[in-house]
Amino acid sequence: xxxxxxxxxxxxxxxxxxxxxxxxxxxxxxxxxxxxxxxxxxxxxxxxxxxxxxxxxxxxxxxxxxxxxxxxxxxxxxxxxxxxxxxxxxxxxxxxxxxxxxxxxxxxxxxxxxxxxxxxxxxxxxxxxxxxxxxxxxxxxxxxxxxxxxxxxxxxxxxxxxxxxx
Amino acid sequence: xxxxxxxxxxxxxxxxxxxxxxxxxxxxxxxxxxxxxxxxxxxxxxxxxxxxxxxxxxxxxxxxxxxxxxxxxxxxxxxxxxxxxxxxxxxxxxxxxxxxxxxxxxxxxxxxxxxxxxxxxxxxxxxxxxxxxxxxxxxxxxxxxxxxxxxxxxxxxxxxxxxxxxxxxxxxxxxxxxxxxxxxxxxxxxxxxxxxxxxxxxxxxxxxxxxxxxxxxxxxxxxxxxxxxxxxxxxxxxxxxxxxxxxxxxxxxxxxxxxxxxxxxxxxxxxxxxxxxxxxxxxxxxxxxxxxxxxxxxxxxxxxxxxxxxxxxxxxxxxxxxxxxxxxxxxxxxxxxxxxxxxxxxxxxxxxxxxxxxxxxxxxxxxxxxxxxxxxxxxxxxxxxxxxxxxxxxxxxxxxxxxxxxxxxxxxxxxxxx
Numbered sequence: 001x002x003x004x005x006x007x008x009x010x011x012x013x014x015x016x017x018x019x020x021x022x023x024x025x026x027x028x029x030x031x032x033x034x035x036x037x038x039x040x041x042x043x044x045x046x047x048x049x050x051x052x053x054x055x056x057x058x059x060x061x062x063x064x065x066x067x068x069x070x071x072x073x074x075x076x077x078x079x080x081x082x083x084x085x086x087x088x089x090x091x092x093x094x095x096x097x098x099x100x101x102x103x104x105x106x107x108x109x110x111x112x113x114x115x116x117x118x119x120x121x122x123x124x125x126x127x128x129x130x131x132x133x134x135x136x137x138x139x140x141x142x143x144x145x146x147x148x149x150x151x152x153x154x155x156x157x158x159x160x161x162x163x164x165x166x
Numbered sequence: 167x168x169x170x171x172x173x174x175x176x177x178x179x180x181x182x183x184x185x186x187x188x189x190x191x192x193x194x195x196x197x198x199x200x201x202x203x204x205x206x207x208x209x210x211x212x213x214x215x216x217x218x219x220x221x222x223x224x225x226x227x228x229x230x231x232x233x234x235x236x237x238x239x240x241x242x243x244x245x246x247x248x249x250x251x252x253x254x255x256x257x258x259x260x261x262x263x264x265x266x267x268x269x270x271x272x273x274x275x276x277x278x279x280x281x282x283x284x285x286x287x288x289x290x291x292x293x294x295x296x297x298x299x300x301x302x303x304x305x306x307x308x309x310x311x312x313x314x315x316x317x318x319x320x321x322x323x324x325x326x327x328x329x330x331x332x333x334x335x336x337x338x339x340x341x342x343x344x345x346x347x348x349x350x351x352x353x354x355x356x357x358x359x360x361x362x363x364x365x366x367x368x369x370x371x372x373x374x375x376x377x378x379x380x381x382x383x384x385x386x387x388x389x390x391x392x393x394x395x396x397x398x399x400x401x402x403x404x405x406x407x408x409x410x411x412x413x414x415x416x417x418x419x420x421x422x423x424x425x426x427x428x429x430x431x432x433x434x435x436x437x438x439x440x441x442x443x444x445x446x447x448x449x450x451x452x453x454x455x456x457x458x459x460x461x462x463x464x465x466x467x468x469x470x471x472x473x474x475x476x477x478x479x480x481x482x483x484x485x486x487x488x489x490x491x492x493x494x495x496x497x498x499x500x501x502x503x504x505x506x507x508x509x510x511x512x513x514x515x516x517x518x519x520x521x522x523x524x525x526x527x528x529x530x531x532x533x534x535x536x537x538x539x540x541x542x543x544x545x546x547x548x549x550x551x552x553x554x555x556x557x558x559x560x561x562x563x564x565x566x567x568x569x570x571x572x573x574x575x576x577x578x579x580x581x582x583x584x
Contacts (some may be wrong), residue, residue, distance in 0.1 A: 054173055061177050061200075065184065065193055074192040082199050085174070089203075092170055092305045097249065097269065104271060107248070108303040115206060115304065119199030126195035 001105050003042070006090035010039045013060060013083040016076055020067050031063055041091065053091050060084040078123040086116050117150060167207060168301065168308045175204040207307035212300055213245035219296060219315040227320045227462070233263065233285040238296065238315060240278050247272040251299040252280060257291045260284050260319075286321045288419065290466035293317040320465045323416075326424040328572050332579065335393045335491035335515045343392030343433045351389035358386045394437070394450060395429045396486040397422055399464070400496030401442025403471045407497075407523050409530040414497060415469055417521045417567040422495045424571050425519065426460045429493075438463055439485065441478075443470020447485055478505035489513040497523045500551050507558040517561045524548060525566045 014035030021028035038056040041049045061084065064077040093100075093108055100108070178200030185193030218241040228234045238254055254266040264282030272278060295314040301307060338347040350357045359372055362382035375383040399422045407414040422438070429436045430453065437450030438460045448463045450456075474480050486492055492514045496502070509516050524544050531537045552562050565574040 057173065058177065061181070061196075065181060065196065068192045068196065069188070069190065074195065077192065078196055078199070081196050085199055085203060089170075089304055093303065096305065101270075104248075104303075111303050115202060116199070119202035122198040122202060123195045126198060127192065130191045130195070 001102070002090050002093055002100075002108065005109065006087045006094065007039050009083045009090070010035060010056075010087040013080050013087060014039065016080045016083070017060060017063060020072060020076060020080070021063070027063065031059065034059055038087070038091070042094075049095075053088060053095075057084050057088045074127055075124070078120065078127065082116055082120040082123070085119070086112060114150065114153075117146065121146075121150075168305050171204060171207065171306045174200050174306075178204055203304075203306065206302070206304060210302070210307075212302065212307050212309050213247060215245070215247070215298075215300065215309075215311065216243040217241065217298070217311075217313050218243055219313050221293065221315040221317040223293075223317050223319050226318065227322055227458070227465075228285070229322050230288055230324050231285075233283045234319065236266070236280075236282055236284055236293075236317075238280045240280070240296065240313075242272050242274055242276055242278075244274060246274050247300055248303050249301055252278070253297045253299075254280055254282075255294050255297055256284075257293065259289060260286045260291055284319065286319070288321050288323045288416065288465055290462075291319040291321065293319070320462050322461045322465045323419050323423045325427050326420060326571050328424045328428040328575060330579070331425070331428060331517070331575060333393070333395070333491045333493075333515065333517060335395075335489060336513060337487070337489040338391035338393045339435060341392045341433070342390065344390055345393045345432075345434070347389045347391040349389045350386040353387035353389050355388045355390070356385060357388035359383050360386060392433045392435060392452075394487040394490035395434045396437045396439060396450070396490060396492045397425055397429075397460075398481070398492060398494045398496075399438065399440045399467060400494065401440050401467055401469050402475065403442070403469045404476065405497050405499060405523075406469050407527055409527055412526075412530075414521055414523055414526050414567070417526070417565075418495045418497070419464055419467060421519050421521065421565065421571055423461065423464050425493055425495070426464070427457065430457050430460075436460065437486070439482075440464075440467045441475055441481060443468065443472055443475070445475065445482055447482075450487075478502050479508075481505060481509070483509060483512070483514070486514065489515075491515045491517065493517045493519065495519045495521075497521050498548075498551060500547065503551055503554055506555060506560055510558050510560050515561075517563065518555065519563050519565055519571075520552070521565050521567045522548075525568065529568065 014032060017031045017035060018028050021031055034052070034056055037044065037052050041052050044052065061081055064080045064084075068074055068077045089112055097104070178197045181193050181197035181200065185191065185197060220239045222235075222237045224235045224237070226234070236254070240252060248271055250268075250270065250272045252268040256262065256266060262282055262284055266280060266282045268278055268280050294316060295312060298311040298313055300309045300311070334346060336348075338345055342352075346353075346355060359375055360383070362371065362376075362384045366384045370385045370387075372383045372385045399418060401415065401418075405414075426436055426438060433452070435450045435452050436456060438446075438448040440446040440463065446463060446467070448456075448459050451459070492509060494506070494516065496518065498518065498520050506516060506518070524541055528537065528541055552564065555562050563575060563578045565571060
């Protein structure tokens with residue numbers, strides 16, 4: 001399951017990046033090849049895999065930052081950064097524990113999802129506060145729901161932990 | 167913290183600094199997901215751990231071609247662990263069948279058992295304990311622990327059967343055994359005759375001698391007793407030859423094992439002295455317990471260098487009972503001649519089992535005229551040393567290690583009868 005999460009997120013971040021790099025052919029090719037290699041890194045040699053994993057994160061981050069500086073849409077840059085982080089961490093998990101039980105995989109995805117959601121939420125909130133993009137009512141409501149759900153989940157978990165401790 | 171944490175934190179920091187330098191708020195916003203990731207270890211630390219470990223090696227003394235079962239049970243008395251990697255630290259040279267590691271989650275109060283099989287070449291193997299790596303599922307936080315759970319495995323040298331070795335020490339012990347004692351008494355070997363005295367068994371009367379001397383003559387028999395045998399294993403590095411991964415010393419250990427097994431099997435009191443790095447002395451004794459002690463000592467014997475023990479002149483002969491039998495297993499050096507002659511001169515009976523270093527090394531050399539010439543020269547030198555020892559009435563048995571020991575012993579017995 002995690003393998004497909006990693007692959008699909010990596011494909012999306014690759015597509016976003018290549019779309020982002022429209023007009024910069026050489027950089028787009030390099031970014032595209034690296035992201036493609038990252039999507040199918042299981043087929044590569046372990047040494048190469050170890051090299052590609054951090055390279056993908058570093059280069060995706062650098063390219064996103066570069067295009068932010070070029071004045072491209074900031075929302076996509078934050079999304080690419082978030083999805084790169086997600087697929088990179090999923091790759092780390094797969095390296096350590098490829099055949100993890102389903103329960104562990106769910107737990108891992110929950111942890112990762114929560115962290116990415118909090119990170120992206122913080123990034124996007126910062127952008128909204130800067131007035132870099134205006135949210136429509138529907139999206140604002142959806143984000144509020146997600147935020148509220150996460151808040152409730154964290155509070156309930158903390159209270160469960162406390163009651164178990166006492 | 168992990169390498170992954172450093173990467174994410176560094177990227178976040180670079181974005182932050184670039185954003186600050188260029189006064190670009192979007193870069194600051196981009197840095198936030200990275201910072202959330204890198205703050206994770208501070209927000210959610212690793213759980214506290216408390217372990218209880220038990221190791222069992224069954225059996226803990228094995229032969230070189232055997233395997234043994236290793237079981238390490240680990241109980242988690244701390245909190246639930248999301249991801250843990252347990253690795254049993256293995257000594258060098260051990261072969262493992264199975265997996266000496268565990269990777270997975272570990273709930274509180276649960277016991278996990280790591281089971282695998284091991285085998286190895288002759289030696290003493292110390293298992294120090296387990297390495298435990300705990301990390302969170304996102305690999306942002308990591309903790310390494312070492313949990314001591316010592317265990318020792320002895321891989322004993324293989325025992326070769328030896329048929330018969332004739333020794334005749336000047337002094338024997340009081341118990342009945344297989345070695346001729348040079349004293350008359352109950353035995354099977356003819357020793358002499360004397361005049362009959364009342365009380366002598368009638369079936370021992372020598373009728374032919376009686377008819378000749380017109381007296382009642384009775385046969386005497388030689389008592390057979392056990393003796394003190396001191397086995398000396400030469401573990402000096404200077405006598406070692408190691409070629410193609412084969413070691414001459416291993417053959418010496420094999421011979422010493424076979425000899426100890428034989429002499430103990432005959433009921434003798436056997437001691438072992440390993441002479442090389444230091445003097446490792448196994449006090450003489452009888453029976454199965456002594457056998458186990460000697461095998462354990464031989465299993466951990468190693469070659470070594472020491473200024474004092476470079477030559478046999480510092481052999482601590484006082485540890486051997488006077489006039490007892492000494493069996494030396496050594497490929498010998500020319501300078502060993504005088505100390506061994508001295509041993510013979512002070513009353514010890516000395517038998518040398520000498521693994522032939524020339525025959526051992528020759529197998530791995532190209533068969534050309536240079537090798538033949540070199541062999542001839544080395545052989546002449548060795549023969550000169552051995553014949554000097556034989557003239558000093560030291561019993562030397564040369565052993566071509568490509569043949570089993572018992573064949574060499576049998577050949578040497580046949581030669582002696584001639």
